[in-house]
Amino acid sequence: MIVVGGTYDERVIVPPHLELAGSGLRAAALLRDVPALRFITAVDERTRPVAESVLSTVGVPSTMVERDEPVGFTYFTPVSPPSVDGPSSSHREPLQAEDESALVFGMVEKGPRQVRSKRLVFDPQRPRDLRVLELDGLEAESITIVANAREIRSLAPSTRDPASAAFEVLGGSGAVALVVKDSARGCLIAQKGKETVERVGPYPTRSVWPLGSGDAFAAGYTQAWAKGAEPVEAARVGSSSAAWWCATQRMHIPPAILEGARVSDILTTASPELRVPDDLPLVYLAAPFFTLAERWLVETCRDVLRGLGADVFSPLHDVGPGGDEVAARDLEGLERASGVLALLDGWDPGTVYEVGWAHRKGLPVVGFLHGPGDEGTKMLVGSGAEIYADLSTALYRAVWAAQGEPLVGSRTGT
Amino acid sequence: MNTVLEAPVPEVADELQVGDELDLQLREGESVQVVVVDSLGRDAGAILAIGRLLECLREGFRFIAKVTSVDGGAIRVEVRPSA
Secondary structure: OEEEOOOEEEEEOOOOEEEEEHHHHHHHHHOOOOOOOEEEEEEOOOOHHHHHHHHHHHOOOEEEEEEOOOOEEEEOOOOOOOEEEOOOOEEOOOEEEEEEEEEEEOOOOEOOEEEEEEEEEEEOOOOOOOOOOOOOOEEEEEEEEEEEHHHHHHHOOOOOOHHHHHHHHHHHHOOOEEEEEOHHHOEEEEEOOOOOOEEEOOOOEOOOOOOOHHHHHHHHHHHHHHOOOOHHHHHHHHHHHHHHHHHHOOOOOOHHHHOOOOHHHHOOOEOOOOOOOOOOOEEEEEOOOOOHHHHHHHHHHHHHHHHOOOEEEOHHHHHOOOOOOHHHHHHHHHHHOOEEEEEOOOOOHHHHHHHHHHHHHOOOEEEEOOOOOOHHHHHHHHOOOEEEOOHHHHHHHHHHHHOOOOOOOEEEOO | OEEEOEOOOHHHHOOOOOOOEEEEEEEEOOOEEEEEEOOOOOEEEEEOOOOOHHHHHHOOOOEEEEEEEEEOOEEEEEEEEOO
């Protein structure tokens, strides 16, 4: 198998994190046990020795062409959109490879590529401003497109229904299958010759490091599909691989998962596949919004929850500030919700009231508490809430809980 | 920096406990690897290079990797400059 893709610095501000990865390097490392694996990438003079060291440590042979400047991504949190360093980087020499199977990621760098294989998976890796699938330089008997929901919406902007959008993009691509990575709702699979999409659910984990989860999905999918699995089964391997990565951050997918074992059979912190409902879950965002910092966090969480596949009832956005009259309207929203994400820093009385109300109604509650002092969490944890100091984990757990994932009263990292 | 120990050497890594402090050393061969060594001088595994770590180690700066968790086969370490 060949993996073609980027090698980029990845930096996160909160929690502090720095690694040399990028989709290509990460996927190659994750697939290190695949026989005759080869990684094709572009590096600059400064990055080359670090990349060579990393690839030597993980035992993956590589071919590196020269690019003219480094490329890096900086995220404020793992769920924030990144800023990109080196967006005009380019390489002259082609990324060239041929094998039975290939995983090709879209790259930041501009430059030629010539990849030939029997089965090829292409992941565009361009969540913003994707207008066309750039399949230039790719030759294969069968292609699967693996893209995230935002990319598919960009490619089919006039179609609101995700299934119709998937078939529209599939029809114009020449691929045999298209897999839509749908964050906390798993993925959708559209296949040539079929009229309906099939869904594979996520494997919820007790901690979530989402950066790179899509790369792990594509890696698992490619290996399973290359070995003959049908696209739906390959997507289950992809989903299991993504969960493994999210829970462990280990750049090495166990061979058992690539061969079809579910991550929940291997990791005690992973649940079996979650059968998600057809309708989007409604998450109630309980939070104070009096200061700029609080308001900023509410806006961020609302955007991310929606990106993860939830509808959100946010008292700030859906009712607005006001006097005593807002209480009844807030609670009407809570009445309709299927889960609650509570932003607990500062222990705002209104937020705590909403959490108690939700508990009495039997709604699952996930709390985010980043500041010091967890004395106030006793009642919440004691009544089944999960409290996290990690924002990414709290957001994913809230969406999963709203779709039926059982919670275990606990506090993690607080 | 927090990272996971790569290629743990079983007989050494199995003895590691949270709080143990390990040395980082450059191992030069066909390519350079950052090896993690225990207090007895035994290889415990390696970490993946980042940023300017290779340059700093070459220039003689010392770093330690402190074990922060041992979970099944996964050993997490926090890498920081040696005091």
